[in-house]
Amino acid sequence: MGTQRGLTSRRRLLLGLGAPLLLGAAGLGYAVWPEEESAEKVRTDVGPLNRRFWTALGDVSDAHWLGYNIDESDSERTVPGPDVRMRLVGTAHLKRGSANRITRDPAHHFEVKPLSAVPGPLQPYIPASAGWRQSDTYDKRALEEGLNVVPSGTFSFDGIRDLVYFDFVFYYA
Known part of the structure; x- marks a missing residue:
């Protein structure tokens, strides 16, 4: 016992x-x-960007970007409605010399313009001394090819770093 x-x-x-x-x-x-992915999680994969912007930019690399439905908060994960607005915003590197080639195209009048409303999670990837150049005519032409959605937004180029900043909303109706 x-x-x-x-x-x-x-x-x-x-x-x-x-x-x-x-x-x-x-x-x-x-x-x-690990927490669930949210709109604030910075993505680094380039596949979706190359598929979306290849005709306008060629292949991009070293990307930092966000992609999310601007009408849906993180707390209300639901089945998307018939009208969805997706925002793609971020930076990526272009092939050497591509930014200068694009901004020197005489068909488009590029102007120096500061970036507007850069999301907080992307701030570390935006060079403070970048000389961003934009063209409304380039944006319109670049986005009309091969898209079955209505896009609005801008491409901004920094020729010194061969860097592009993109900020678009794609409306899927």
């Missing part, structure tokens, strides 16, 4: 120590578990 009592005491001791350790491990696991 003495050995039985010793086993019971050890089990109680292990249970008494094990339960708090398990709860602590579960709490730590919850604290470090």
Whole structure:
């Protein structure tokens, strides 16, 4: 009977120590578990950008961008309605010399313009000394080819860094 009592005491001791350790491990696991993606998660994949903008820009690299439904908050994840407005905004590098080639095209009058309303998560990827150039005619021509949606927005180019900043809303009706 003495050995039985010793086993019971050890089990109680292990249970008494094990339960708090398990709860602590579960709490730590919850604290470090990755959160769901939101509109604020900066994406770096270039596939969607190359498919969307290839005719206007060619292949891009080193991208930092956001893509989200501007009419849906993070708390109301629902089935999209018939009218969806998706915003694509971010930066990407172009092939060497592409930004200068685009901005020197005489068919478009590019002007120096500052960027407007850069989302907070993208601020670290926007060079402070960039000389952004925009052209309304370039934006219109670049976006009319091969799209089955109504886009609005701008491309801005920095020729020194071969960098493009894009900010578009695509309306899917």
